Amino acid sequence: MYASGSFQQVIGNITGPFQPSVSRVFMDVANALSNKAMREIKMPSSEQGRRAVARNFSRIRNLPRVVGAIECTHVAPKGPRIDEALCMNSYLRERFAEGEFGEYLLLGVYGDSGYPLESLLITPVANPMTAAEERYSRAHIRTRFVVEQTFGVLKSRFR
Numbered sequence: 001m002y003a004s005g006s007f008q009q010v011i012g013n014i015t016g017p018f019q020p021s022v023s024r025v026f027m028d029v030a031n032a033l034s035n036k037a038m039r040e041i042k043m044p045s046s047e048q049g050r051r052a053v054a055r056n057f058s059r060i061r062n063l064p065r066v067v068g069a070i071e072c073t074h075v076a077p078k079g080p081r082i083d084e085a086l087c088m089n090s091y092l093r094e095r096f097a098e099g100e101f102g103e104y105l106l107l108g109v110y111g112d113s114g115y116p117l118e119s120l121l122i123t124p125v126a127n128p129m130t131a132a133e134e135r136y137s138r139a140h141i142r143t144r145f146v147v148e149q150t151f152g153v154l155k156s157r158f159r
């Protein structure tokens with residue numbers, strides 16, 4: 001998951017420390033980010049909190065019951081679906097699947113068909129056939145755009 005030994009060697013050659021030191025720094029940074037994420041990134045824990053978040057998502061383009069968005073571009077893709085596989089095997093997905101968030105949903109942000117259709121995750125209709133499917137897909141895409149812009153701002157802070 002972290003840079004390979006050969007990549008770490010290149011970084012060490014460029015910046016000075018040897019590969020084992022680079023490896024320790026990667027681990028320290030990853031652990032620090034993970035610990036911070038666990039403290040800072042929270043799903044709403046009460047029904048009142050979920051209602052408030054869903055209301056805010058609904059204000060974007062009237063998508064009901066959405067309490068979170070999932071994108072998962074936290075690793076460089078090693079294959080066509082590595083990010084989606086990581087997300088779909090995540091602890092957050094497990095919590096939704098176990099019913100912790102009741103009737104609420106996640107907004108799938110990765111492309112039009114990056115995630116499988118599931119009852120806990122909403123994605124746009126690939127080929128809308130009805131006016132209702134078209135309205136739904138348009139609302140999803142517009143909501144996704146706002147979420148992607150927000151994620152983009154957050155990601156730019158780590159470049």
